[in-house]
Amino acid sequence: MDILITDDFDLARIAESGQCFRWHLTDDGVWRIMHGQHCLYVTSVGNGGFRLECQPEEFEAIWHDYFDLDENYQAIRARIDPKADPFLWQASEAEKGIRILRQDPWEVLVSFIISQNRNIPAIQRSVELLAEMAGRRYTDTRGQAYYGFPDAPAAARLSESDLTQCKLGYRAKYVAAAAQAVASGALDLPALQAADLRAAIESLTGLYGVGVKVASCVALFGLHQLDAFPVDVWMKRVLENEYPQGFPFDKYRPYNGVCQQYLFAHYRNRAS
């Protein structure tokens, strides 16, 4: 089916924004997007038009929500004053098209536990290996095989040696602990969506191997808490170099996380 999006929506910028690790650009310029147990081919056809290789029912049930199409990102960007905050404004112009996907919180939790102290290609590789090891095998609309992201009980059944085979290194025990916590019900991720941001982060950092940074990523990308503001090595540089007097969080509440994505993406892209 074809859809028209008049608001921000740039597939390449979303893919490169570091929030998701299972998007791949195929040789013919079509995006292959894996999310949970689903897989979708999307092509940008220009002027806000997109070709989605799925039925309208699947779009309504899965992808409309995943792409966060009910949120107005132009309106969020319009809050940024070019005179008061020229750096953020420039970043938001350069990275216009980013949206915060509504991903599955469990998948995000595992992906960002895996992410610590690694670069993005290495993260993608481990996530894929994990899906191949413990996820269900499916066939997509083009007849290609893919693996769904394993749920918590499936991940909890893996031995530590299985996890090590996914190139997780010392993070293997962290993933095992998270799987155990979620599979046992000790941690109720969906419940955190409605929780206060501070409470959600506190709850997540209670997990072995989850600090404030990973917890903030889970809150922003998995719980859709748009005010969460993850600070990694790149964001540390942004804050030190561009906001020596501190970032004006009060100005952008409750959308600090969206601002963070513009800053993160822009700074990384400029460096390379």
Added chain:
DNA sequence: ACCCAGGAGCTGC
């Protein structure tokens, strides 16, 4: 060989 990566736990002070 070297340094860095969407960090976090542990130790010693």
Added chain:
DNA sequence: GCAGCTCATGGG
């Protein structure tokens, strides 16, 4: 509380 060390592993 906080600075320094360590943890696997791949990419540049």
